[in-house]
Amino acid sequence: MFNSQLPTRDDLPSNESLLKSALVALLAAIVILVTIVLPAEYGIDPTRIGRVLGLTQMGEIKMQLAEEAAADRETGTAQVEAPVPQEAAVSSSAVIPQGTPAETAEPEEVAPLTEAPAKPAAPEWRDTISITLQPGEASEVKLTMRQEEIAIYEWTTDQAGLNSDLHGDGANDAFISYRQGRNESGDSGEFAAEFDGYHGWFWRNRADVAVTVTLRTRGAYSEFNRLF
Structure with missing residues (x-):
């Protein structure tokens, strides 16, 4: 049997090279922390690279x-839901005072029945998506829109409520929050894009059960994408 030859002192890395390697690793960790971790997790962006x-x-x-x-x-x-007072039932029958002679009423002319105009059908939705969020999970859907374009939307959940934020972001650090909600089972309405960019919804499930949210949209936008 042959024993492996022990490395000589010249084969071992010097203290100087070890120190350089440690400094390079530390510098890389700091760069990742400042440019990626802090902006993505805490909204802290000293270099402004995270916003870009x-x-x-x-x-x-x-x-x-x-x-x-x-x-x-x-x-x-x-x-605690406030108790709803029960309204007293009102009888629709008229009380005829006794002792009053009955008057002979002439029959009233009955106007011919006319059919009520049919209500116009509601416009169909352009895009629909359903997303199931586990407890603590989040998701985001964005529309690509130009300034002043209008989008109409409706989203609902199958159970429990979600925290939500309807917002937009674009070039040159443009950002706007149109609406925020907490523990809601749905929302509907419309909004006009404040600038060219990406406008849409962020949801997070803070409930203890899985929640499925269904979003329906129509209006003026070029793309409909789920980001995560």
Whole structure:
């Protein structure tokens, strides 16, 4: 049997090379932390690279929803419904006073029945998507729109509620939040794009059960995409 030859001192890396390698690894970790992790997770973007990549907007939404979740835990999500007073039933029968002679009423002319005009059918939705979110999971759907184009939408859940943010982002760090909701089972309406870019919905499931959200849209937009 032959024993493997032990490395000589010259074969081992020097202290200087080890130090350089450690510094390079530390520098790479700092760059990743500052340009990717901080913008995407906490909305902190000292270099502004994260906003160009669209990571800062995601981090800002995450921090906002995290604050909302903390507020939910403090105040509790259970709400006591106020009792609905029952209205007294009103009899529709008229009371005829006794002792009054009955008057002979002449028959009234009955106007011919006319058919009510049919209501116009509601416009069909252009795009529809259903997404199932597990507890704690999030998703985002965006429309590609030009400034002043109008989109009409409706989204509903099958059970429980979702935290949501309807917002837009575009070039030159453009960002706007049109609407925010917490623990909602749905929303509908329309909005006009404030600028050229991507406009849509971010949902997060803070419930203890899986929730399926269904989004329907129509209007002026060129693309309909689920980002994650």
